[in-house]
Amino acid sequence: MPESVPSVPAVPSVPSPRHPAHALDRAFLNLERRHPDVRWDAGGVAYLSGPPPSLADLRAYVGFRLPQLPLLASRVEGGPRNPRWRTDADFAVDRHVHEVVADGPGQWDPALNTALNAPFAPGTYWGVWLIHGHAPDRYAVCYRFRHACQDGSAAAMTFRAMLGEGEASARPVPGRGRGADLPRRVGRAVGLAAKFAAGALVVRGPRPAVPFVRTGERRLWRGRVPADALRRIGAARGGSAHDVHLAALAGALAAWSARSGVPLPRVTALVPVDARRPDEDQTWGNRCFALPLELPVRTGPNGTDASQGAQGGLGGLRGQDGLGGDSPLWRVDRVMARTRELRGEAWRRAIQDLVRFMPSRPTEWYLRRVISPRVTHVMATSMPLADKGSLGETRVTGTALLPLLVPGHLFGVGLSFFDTWAEVSFLADRSLPLGEALPGLWERAVAELEEAPAPK
Numbered sequence: 001m002p003e004s005v006p007s008v009p010a011v012p013s014v015p016s017p018r019h020p021a022h023a024l025d026r027a028f029l030n031l032e033r034r035h036p037d038v039r040w041d042a043g044g045v046a047y048l049s050g051p052p053p054s055l056a057d058l059r060a061y062v063g064f065r066l067p068q069l070p071l072l073a074s075r076v077e078g079g080p081r082n083p084r085w086r087t088d089a090d091f092a093v094d095r096h097v098h099e100v101v102a103d104g105p106g107q108w109d110p111a112l113n114t115a116l117n118a119p120f121a122p123g124t125y126w127g128v129w130l131i132h133g134h135a136p137d138r139y140a141v142c143y144r145f146r147h148a149c150q151d152g153s154a155a156a157m158t159f160r161a162m163l164g165e166g167e168a169s170a171r172p173v174p175g176r177g178r179g180a181d182l183p184r185r186v187g188r189a190v191g192l193a194a195k196f197a198a199g200a201l202v203v204r205g206p207r208p209a210v211p212f213v214r215t216g217e218r219r220l221w222r223g224r225v226p227a228d229a230l231r232r233i234g235a236a237r238g239g240s241a242h243d244v245h246l247a248a249l250a251g252a253l254a255a256w257s258a259r260s261g262v263p264l265p266r267v268t269a270l271v272p273v274d275a276r277r278p279d280e281d282q283t284w285g286n287r288c289f290a291l292p293l294e295l296p297v298r299t300g301p302n303g304t305d306a307s308q309g310a311q312g313g314l315g316g317l318r319g320q321d322g323l324g325g326d327s328p329l330w331r332v333d334r335v336m337a338r339t340r341e342l343r344g345e346a347w348r349r350a351i352q353d354l355v356r357f358m359p360s361r362p363t364e365w366y367l368r369r370v371i372s373p374r375v376t377h378v379m380a381t382s383m384p385l386a387d388k389g390s391l392g393e394t395r396v397t398g399t400a401l402l403p404l405l406v407p408g409h410l411f412g413v414g415l416s417f418f419d420t421w422a423e424v425s426f427l428a429d430r431s432l433p434l435g436e437a438l439p440g441l442w443e444r445a446v447a448e449l450e451e452a453p454a455p456k
Contacts, residue, residue: 022266
């Protein structure tokens with residue numbers, strides 16, 4: 001570890017002022033109170049190459065970094081109607097940073113599963129687990145947080161403060177706008193609120209009937225492709241790497257459905273949208289909105305059943321795509337048609353206004369509705385992290401997001417951009433059939449999109 005790291009944990013020396021809890025924070029806090037048996041947490045894992053630090057050194061290192069992250073040394077005080085964030089005078093790093101030692105070579109999975117499923121210490125909102133013992137020159141750091149404390153964008157900022165080197169890819173942040181635009185912005189935000197509320201009320205046909213009993217124990221499976229592959233496919237069609245990720249996810253789900261025997265009459269992904277303003281890089285609580293997006297899983301462009309013959313390809317789509325040849329790129333076009341508005345500056349500013357000003361009760365109602373398995377079935381998020389990462393002399397070699405896993409959802413899927421890689425992670429209950437096959441099916445779907453002939 002660096003010699004400049006202090007030997008005792010440090011916390012911000014000047015107490016921060018009280019910050020009102022955002023409407024989204026209140027919504028998650030109320031969900032936790034109503035469903036105490038559910039894990040309302042998310043996070044990520046950093047994989048490192050080199051000898052692991054001691055637990056004492058890691059605690060000192062985290063304490064050394066905390067002044068850059070005042071939120072992590074805060075707690076919520078006040079009742080359900082008026083909660084506020086304030087610096088915790090009794091904060092102790094030892095209650096937040098833990099260790100999991102594998103029993104020996106080949107025991108990586110049990111150690112990781114322990115970190116994924118460990119409870120938080122009483123009264124804490126986040127935790128870090130040092131995972132090692134399975135190899136002399138490899139280890140991992142798992143960071144998990146209660147969603148009432150942070151959202152995924154703030155967690156990515158935490159990664160950069162703790163481990164990152166260099167700047168992350170620029171996130172789309174619309175400009176501040178002009179005062180003369182205010183009436184139009186209000187009208188657009190109100191219109192969006194009505195549209196989203198109506199969408200949350202509509203249940204589109206039968207939902208997937210998953211033949212497994214939830215155990216409450218989570219498992220993580222990973223895959224990776226070069227990030228440039230996703231960017232090239234998306235740029236060629238006027239879309240983004242995230243559009244390509246969702247299209248590949250749809251193809252992987254069609255193949256998984258055929259292999260596992262789980263019928264998927266429809267699949268709707270819940271896609272988080274970063275609603276931070278330019279001056280809100282590190283905030284107390286949540287600033288992400290969530291939108292349902294139906295994935296093109298089951299039917300091809302001509303109404304063909306994409307799940308038929310999926311064992312030999314992604315959904316039996318060869319020769320049925322309407323794009324010429326055997327291209328599966330129709331999925332990318334379908335996703336782009338549904339995300340086109342999201343790429344516009346006016347639409348993003350309207351979401352910012354909606355997140356900033358929507359009252360707590362409508363916010364909580366919408367969140368409850370939109371995460372319900374009657375409306376959505378998969379949490380799908382993506383996040384740029386950093387160009388490089390390190391902890392002392394050891395280097396970060398890979399990352400995995402831990403998306404929120406909602407009871408009744410098939411799984412949560414996260415896509416992290418780190419170094420030159422786009423790394424996909426699937427978080428699911430351990431009883432999900434063939435969950436371990438999902439990363440390989442996603443990688444294969446990306447390869448088929450990359451090799452697909454362009455339309456004539």
